[in-house]
Amino acid sequence: MHTNEDARHELSVRVRDLNLWYGNSQALKNVNIDVYQKNVTAVIGPSGCGKSTFLRCLNRMNDLIRNVRTEGLIEMDGRDVNEPRMDEVALRRRVGMVFQKPNPFPKSIYENVAYAPRMHDLVSRKAEQDELVEQALRDAGLWNEVKDKLQQQGTSLSGGQQQRLCIARAIAVQPDVILMDEPTSALDPISTATIEDLMDRLKQQFTIVTVTHNMQQAARVADYTAFFHLGELIEYNDTRMMFSNPHTKKAEDYITGRYG
Amino acid sequence: MHTNEDARHELSVRVRDLNLWYGNSQALKNVNIDVYQKNVTAVIGPSGCGKSTFLRCLNRMNDLIRNVRTEGLIEMDGRDVNEPRMDEVALRRRVGMVFQKPNPFPKSIYENVAYAPRMHDLVSRKAEQDELVEQALRDAGLWNEVKDKLQQQGTSLSGGQQQRLCIARAIAVQPDVILMDEPTSALDPISTATIEDLMDRLKQQFTIVTVTHNMQQAARVADYTAFFHLGELIEYNDTRMMFSNPHTKKAEDYITGRYG
Amino acid sequence: MLTNQIYLLFSAVLIALGLAAFFLARARASHLRMNGTAMVAQPDQYAWFSVLSTAGPALLAAALGAFVLLLLGADIPILYLLGASLAVAVIGLLVGLVQVRPDFHARQAIERVIHGILAAAALVSIVTTLGILISIVFEAVRFFQMQGFWDFITGTTWAPGNSFLAAAGRGAENASAAQFGSVPLFAGTFIITLIAMLVAIPVGLLAAIYMAEFAPARVRNLAKPVLEVLAGIPTVVYGFFAAITVAPIIVDVAGFFGLEASFNNALAPGIVMGIMIIPFISSLSDDVINAVPDSMRQGSLALGMTKAETIASVVLPAATPGIISASLLAVSRALGETMIVVMAAGMRPNLTANPLEDMTTVTVRIVAALTGDQEFESAETLSAFALGLVLFVVTLALNMVSVIMIRRFREKYRTNDL
Amino acid sequence: RDQVRIVGSSTVYPFASYVAEEFGATTDYPTPVIESTGSGGGLRLFCNGVGEGTPDITNASRRMKTSEFERCQENGVTDITEAKIGYDGIAFAQSSSNESLNLTREQLFKALAAKVPQNDGKNGEIVDNPYKKWSDIDSSLPDREIMVYGPPTTSGTRDAFEELVMEAASEDMDAYGGEAYTDIRSDGAYVDAGENDNLIVQRLSENTEAFGIFGYSFLEANTDTLNGASIDGVAPEPEAISSGEYPVSRSLFFYLKNQHADEVPAMYEYANLFMSEQMISPMGYLQGLGLIPLPEEERQAERDAVEGKEKLELSALK
Amino acid sequence: MSQSFDEITAQLRNRHRKSAWLKWVSMGALALAASFLVMFIADMLVKGLPAFQQAQIQVEVSYSERSQEMPPAAVSEDVHRLVSRGFLRTLPRRMRDNPDLMGVTRLEWVLADSAVDQYLKGNHSALKESQRPVIDELAKQGRAELKFNTRFFTSGDSKMPELAGIAAAAMGTVMTLIVTMLVCFPIGVMTAVYLEEFAYDNWLTRTIEININNLAAIPSILFGLLGLAIYINFFGVPRSTPLVGGLTLALMTLPVIIITTRTALRSVPDAIRQAAFGVGCSRWQVVRDHVLPVSLPGILTGSIIGMAQAMGETAPLIIIGMVAFIPDVSVSFTDAATVMPAQIFTWAGEPDRAFVEKTAGGILVLLAVLISLNATAVWMRKKFERRW
Ligand SMILES: Nc1ncnc2c1ncn2[C@@H]1O[C@H](COP(=O)(O)OP(=O)(O)OP(=O)(O)O)[C@@H](O)[C@H]1O
Ligand SMILES: Nc1ncnc2c1ncn2[C@@H]1O[C@H](COP(=O)(O)OP(=O)(O)OP(=O)(O)O)[C@@H](O)[C@H]1O
Ligand SMILES: [Mg+2]
Ligand SMILES: [Mg+2]
Numbered sequence A, B: 001m002h003t004n005e006d007a008r009h010e011l012s013v014r015v016r017d018l019n020l021w022y023g024n025s026q027a028l029k030n031v032n033i034d035v036y037q038k039n040v041t042a043v044i045g046p047s048g049c050g051k052s053t054f055l056r057c058l059n060r061m062n063d064l065i066r067n068v069r070t071e072g073l074i075e076m077d078g079r080d081v082n083e084p085r086m087d088e089v090a091l092r093r094r095v096g097m098v099f100q101k102p103n104p105f106p107k108s109i110y111e112n113v114a115y116a117p118r119m120h121d122l123v124s125r126k127a128e129q130d131e132l133v134e135q136a137l138r139d140a141g142l143w144n145e146v147k148d149k150l151q152q153q154g155t156s157l158s159g160g161q162q163q164r165l166c167i168a169r170a171i172a173v174q175p176d177v178i179l180m181d182e183p184t185s186a187l188d189p190i191s192t193a194t195i196e197d198l199m200d201r202l203k204q205q206f207t208i209v210t211v212t213h214n215m216q217q218a219a220r221v222a223d224y225t226a227f228f229h230l231g232e233l234i235e236y237n238d239t240r241m242m243f244s245n246p247h248t249k250k251a252e253d254y255i256t257g258r259y260g
Numbered sequence C: 001m002l003t004n005q006i007y008l009l010f011s012a013v014l015i016a017l018g019l020a021a022f023f024l025a026r027a028r029a030s031h032l033r034m035n036g037t038a039m040v041a042q043p044d045q046y047a048w049f050s051v052l053s054t055a056g057p058a059l060l061a062a063a064l065g066a067f068v069l070l071l072l073g074a075d076i077p078i079l080y081l082l083g084a085s086l087a088v089a090v091i092g093l094l095v096g097l098v099q100v101r102p103d104f105h106a107r108q109a110i111e112r113v114i115h116g117i118l119a120a121a122a123l124v125s126i127v128t129t130l131g132i133l134i135s136i137v138f139e140a141v142r143f144f145q146m147q148g149f150w151d152f153i154t155g156t157t158w159a160p161g162n163s164f165l166a167a168a169g170r171g172a173e174n175a176s177a178a179q180f181g182s183v184p185l186f187a188g189t190f191i192i193t194l195i196a197m198l199v200a201i202p203v204g205l206l207a208a209i210y211m212a213e214f215a216p217a218r219v220r221n222l223a224k225p226v227l228e229v230l231a232g233i234p235t236v237v238y239g240f241f242a243a244i245t246v247a248p249i250i251v252d253v254a255g256f257f258g259l260e261a262s263f264n265n266a267l268a269p270g271i272v273m274g275i276m277i278i279p280f281i282s283s284l285s286d287d288v289i290n291a292v293p294d295s296m297r298q299g300s301l302a303l304g305m306t307k308a309e310t311i312a313s314v315v316l317p318a319a320t321p322g323i324i325s326a327s328l329l330a331v332s333r334a335l336g337e338t339m340i341v342v343m344a345a346g347m348r349p350n351l352t353a354n355p356l357e358d359m360t361t362v363t364v365r366i367v368a369a370l371t372g373d374q375e376f377e378s379a380e381t382l383s384a385f386a387l388g389l390v391l392f393v394v395t396l397a398l399n400m401v402s403v404i405m406i407r408r409f410r411e412k413y414r415t416n417d418l
Numbered sequence D: 001r002d003q004v005r006i007v008g009s010s011t012v013y014p015f016a017s018y019v020a021e022e023f024g025a026t027t028d029y030p031t032p033v034i035e036s037t038g039s040g041g042g043l044r045l046f047c048n049g050v051g052e053g054t055p056d057i058t059n060a061s062r063r064m065k066t067s068e069f070e071r072c073q074e075n076g077v078t079d080i081t082e083a084k085i086g087y088d089g090i091a092f093a094q095s096s097s098n099e100s101l102n103l104t105r106e107q108l109f110k111a112l113a114a115k116v117p118q119n120d121g122k123n124g125e126i127v128d129n130p131y132k133k134w135s136d137i138d139s140s141l142p143d144r145e146i147m148v149y150g151p152p153t154t155s156g157t158r159d160a161f162e163e164l165v166m167e168a169a170s171e172d173m174d175a176y177g178g179e180a181y182t183d184i185r186s187d188g189a190y191v192d193a194g195e196n197d198n199l200i201v202q203r204l205s206e207n208t209e210a211f212g213i214f215g216y217s218f219l220e221a222n223t224d225t226l227n228g229a230s231i232d233g234v235a236p237e238p239e240a241i242s243s244g245e246y247p248v249s250r251s252l253f254f255y256l257k258n259q260h261a262d263e264v265p266a267m268y269e270y271a272n273l274f275m276s277e278q279m280i281s282p283m284g285y286l287q288g289l290g291l292i293p294l295p296e297e298e299r300q301a302e303r304d305a306v307e308g309k310e311k312l313e314l315s316a317l318k
Numbered sequence E: 001m002s003q004s005f006d007e008i009t010a011q012l013r014n015r016h017r018k019s020a021w022l023k024w025v026s027m028g029a030l031a032l033a034a035s036f037l038v039m040f041i042a043d044m045l046v047k048g049l050p051a052f053q054q055a056q057i058q059v060e061v062s063y064s065e066r067s068q069e070m071p072p073a074a075v076s077e078d079v080h081r082l083v084s085r086g087f088l089r090t091l092p093r094r095m096r097d098n099p100d101l102m103g104v105t106r107l108e109w110v111l112a113d114s115a116v117d118q119y120l121k122g123n124h125s126a127l128k129e130s131q132r133p134v135i136d137e138l139a140k141q142g143r144a145e146l147k148f149n150t151r152f153f154t155s156g157d158s159k160m161p162e163l164a165g166i167a168a169a170a171m172g173t174v175m176t177l178i179v180t181m182l183v184c185f186p187i188g189v190m191t192a193v194y195l196e197e198f199a200y201d202n203w204l205t206r207t208i209e210i211n212i213n214n215l216a217a218i219p220s221i222l223f224g225l226l227g228l229a230i231y232i233n234f235f236g237v238p239r240s241t242p243l244v245g246g247l248t249l250a251l252m253t254l255p256v257i258i259i260t261t262r263t264a265l266r267s268v269p270d271a272i273r274q275a276a277f278g279v280g281c282s283r284w285q286v287v288r289d290h291v292l293p294v295s296l297p298g299i300l301t302g303s304i305i306g307m308a309q310a311m312g313e314t315a316p317l318i319i320i321g322m323v324a325f326i327p328d329v330s331v332s333f334t335d336a337a338t339v340m341p342a343q344i345f346t347w348a349g350e351p352d353r354a355f356v357e358k359t360a361g362g363i364l365v366l367l368a369v370l371i372s373l374n375a376t377a378v379w380m381r382k383k384f385e386r387r388w
């Protein structure tokens, strides 16, 4: 376990001895990690190593899967997110998520963004709501492209635009942390570049944890990188350190493309 | 277009001015390529660039998709595979295929291999058939692992074994060319290595065209590499040449992981 | 009987010829191949081709002959027919053998025939629809000639009584003429259908929501088949239940509230029909709810929505076209339901909106007219066909709408599939 | 063919099926198949032609019509024998929790006609039926709402009721000037209750206000819960019906297709059993099912006609 | 800027309550639907179970010349109204078939009249007041009992409730369904295979598809009209027979089989088809060797469900004459026959109230068969369910 103890960053999520089983097969083994505020943390590793599983632990989306058993501590604001009294709905409001395949709701672009803030009572008047939608779309770098067609279906946008819409939707509820599970893997190179830029800007406001199977992407966007292998966290470090000088053989092999 | 004119290799498939449309969207644009016998040719490129589409042209698997229109010449043994009198069933016997996700028939291991030769009347007696099955499984490097459980379901094997079973099935009809569409992308690193070794051995007998999204894999296994981008063949060259000294900017960007 | 013997003889000779074709062709093909000729097909394929070319045309000829003989009444001695078709078989056999050539694509030929047979099977469904149309259209047209199409569609009085008397030759001059205004029948049908839907849609939809979104796997696995039993109960049984058990309860309950209910009230068949349709709605809705991609649910939950909010504002809107279309299909089932109303609904063409009164339905009238006592040519009997025709058209229209809705549903979530 | 095929009237059906069952149980022939298609449907099938696919016998709760006879002739069904088996009384019944009642046909008419002469009757103007209660018609009648369950227009029982009650009553009323008036009111006082007379019976025991119109056999089977109203002072009793005293009754028939006699020998055995004293006499089994027997001589005459395969002539139907 | 967990949790309370409400309401709906079924089956059990018992009485039967002539004379005057006529009328034939019986007089358990049966079951009975003490006396001596009613399962319809049974209708159902199956299974499967595996996407295919959906929605009674006009009147198929009934129901069941078969075919993953094409199979070989074997359980499950539906159908059969009085168990496809739901329908219309329990009893038998068919289908679906 290699944890970067750099003090310039404040802790956002603390994970200790996290184990997770799907039925009888263990998908995460003894994971310890500290996620720092207003940074991008990338999670890399070969297919099936538990990247997505780890990510879903952070906002308890794993609760939706049957037969999952979790052990260990995940702490946010000093509270264990798995404690019985923790309301997972509240947790998910504070820990937003963006998925691999863009999944806008089959509603208008406006509604896609306005839906959650309205339900959460974050806005009361229409004007406030309009403002919030505009702000979120601006932050997601989509405003200029859609400002004239806010009433069109969200699904009518291109893939990259849809993904940015999903990001806008996530940031509209002002979460602390945004989880992204391979947010660019279904996108073309140009959209990918846009999203990568966006992540760079968003980390001013939000803590971002992103999964990627593309090492180059991790190198480009992440401040910290965690390398998983067969459910274990093999190495966690400052990204530059990780790519220039991996401590473990496995990480080195993976990064240099010896397999995967 | 950069074609390697090296004379030590004989031509297997000649592709000229190949264009292909799915409905109205063009998926292949003016592709020209020469595939050489008893070599491994790798097809690389970002997602959606037409790699699989190109591969499926070679054994006319695209015929099974509705609304496909093909133009141009694909020549094997001096005959256009698209000419109306060409029996696509006969073609597919000579051009076998291995898919991304292992897809054994839901039959016994033995039957998986024996089915096609029997259907094509390649064997007449049981003993002949047994022999052929054994040989194919040996060639696929699977014999030792399965010889005691030939009557088990093919689907009961592990992923890597299943993929080798599919390879055994393909070589059992003694094709000239074997097409592989990302044959290792669903496999773990160890199985991947096994399959890569296998390709190396199989090229003694067969011409292999493989699609991969993993540049390192292409570098490891292929003699020639073709780089596709948005339906166009950007560069085609000897693998070593391609990776050490790409002629085009796009190929270079891709190979060095600038996107994808 | 002579015909039986002829069938027997025909099949026996045909089977013999077929066997001969199979073995001769295979032997010939194997022989050719032994001699080193490269052949495009395999011996078995040539053999099967010969069998097809022997039996196929012969069977066709026999069927054609029988058709001409039986239906057009032509005078062909049956032995000639037998001889002719067997001759065709022999010719087919020879053709099959001649075709054992290296360059003949026997497999492709067989597959073309198989393709043809499969396509012919698919046409049966079209023929059936045409058959239904043909079997009602002519009589319906005769009815319209007697009674007038417009009066039938818009009339609000269904009083066929006098057509009966007229047919009996005792039509009275000062009695009013028979009237065939179908509006009361359709109104009754629609009201009973409406009642059924008011029972089936809420219960069915909520049950589907529970099964698809809340229920533990075990409950779901149990509930689905149990509900399907409700759909499988024969409608006579429901009819018996509605008439004997439910109707008296309704009369009692209505009496308790000081209301007057007829024993043939529309409520009893309506409710029972609704119960019958619940599983229909619930399993179709369950399917469409399950077809809403999980990514949408996750997208909503990840925003901190509760389950109910996710269902109400994401899942159900996405599934709405599918649910509507399921409901439309259910409506067309209810419209055409016969036995429940025959046993439990009234016979009185009663234009009212009060479900406690008795009313009648289209299907009841069809059954009554076709099993009743009037002369077959009387307008009332023929009215059954006219009613059937309208019912046919209505269900057809409903189904078309539902096909369009389903298509829209598919498009809606396909776009999300990228 | 061994098996006799019989179609026709739903009214005759219970009697015919009883005879058929007896025939099947006591002889070596298979039990005849009886389908209840209604008299009209039966005659249509019967007259479709001669041969395997057509029925041998059809039952009817009315006489064959000349048009039907002609259709038979056209289709080659030229040799028919007619057999009259008895009468079916039409009962006007109510729950036995009520006092039994005596009604006249005129009262029945007034209760059920769509239009009736105005109450004072003087100017004879005909108006929509205003009667809501029986006591509105005649103060001697009970103070009960008029509510009658009866057969639908498709039924022969309805036909007979219209002929024997409505037509007969209206012809005697001045307001109609001797013309028949048979329209039955459709404002809810009369309820078409379907062919299932059983349901009517059940409804009556639940709704004690109401009356029901149905074949006498159903009254017979439910004497414990129902009582039949006397009509014109005559109670619905077998003797009264058979003698013609009870005014609302009709004749029941079956028709034999003589051209099938050779091919289907069982057909006449069945017919003879049907016409035998053990079936249709006042002591016969069918009486228990509600058949009203013919008078003795008439029974003999009909029996002879069947035995002699007497051919039905058009003139007889007119 | 962002709220703490506790703030958010507090805001959420109300929304959670609504969520729980939906859960309970929808669970209630499911429970309601299930309770309908329970109520319904309970009602039928209460009404129908008595039908499986029938009264018998022990009387002295004397086989004599006289009873050969006049069967009622075989039993003593005071009980001959209590014995079923169905028993008495067979006496002459029994004596003829078995001459040894002549002159024998012995105590025998014989079938009682349905009035006795109903009286013993405590229902309304047509039994005359004067005869009630006789039965009470017999019952006290153990000579009048309710015994298991085997006849209900072995004989056909009868006008006498004590004789009526479901066997003829059951046999008719079996034969009708055989015809239905023979016609609609091959045609349905072939159609589905054609549409799913062979057809090109053109207007004809689309017409066929829409048309199949339409057929599934057309009121069943219209199929009866079709059967009447086309089979009976045009092709001359004999009325009231399992043949015409089966053919009519086949057309009705066809869409069910097609739709379920298509679902079964569609659930075969494309990977298998591609694998087969990849080794050089033609379309037909792919279907024959790979797709059909894998989807067979699904197809059979669908067919069972289709059959179960066809089995409960009555309306079209009324029109083609299968609702008829048929006491004999038919043995040929061209004999007249009736089916179970039609039998239930006829019994429901019988005047004699003893038939109410017969009706419900018939319903119980029919339900038992249907539920076991459905259960088989569920079991097959489970057993052969594949995870790809
Ligand atoms: N719902 C589930 N039920 C059972 N096992 C699961 C489930 N989801 C994932 N797994 C298993 O857990 C392991 C980790 O899966 P996970 O999806 O986290 O991998 P990943 O690193 O995200 O891979 P990928 O790069 O393919 O997305 C895998 O072996 C997978 O098969
Ligand atoms: N059946 C189809 N119908 C319509 N368009 C298709 C179809 N299959 C592929 N395409 C489109 O054709 C283009 C090329 O697809 P193809 O599958 O050949 O890409 P690929 O290079 O194999 O990508 P990947 O790495 O994701 O497998 C893509 O834009 C794809 O969306
Ligand atoms: Mg993942
Ligand atoms: Mg691909």
Ligand SMILES: O=P([O-])([O-])[O-]
Residues within 6 Å of the ligand: C372, C373, D008, D009, D010, D011, D012, D037, D038, D039, D040, D060, D061, D062, D155, D156, D157
């Ligand atoms: O069937 P009917 O007896 O009423 O003619």
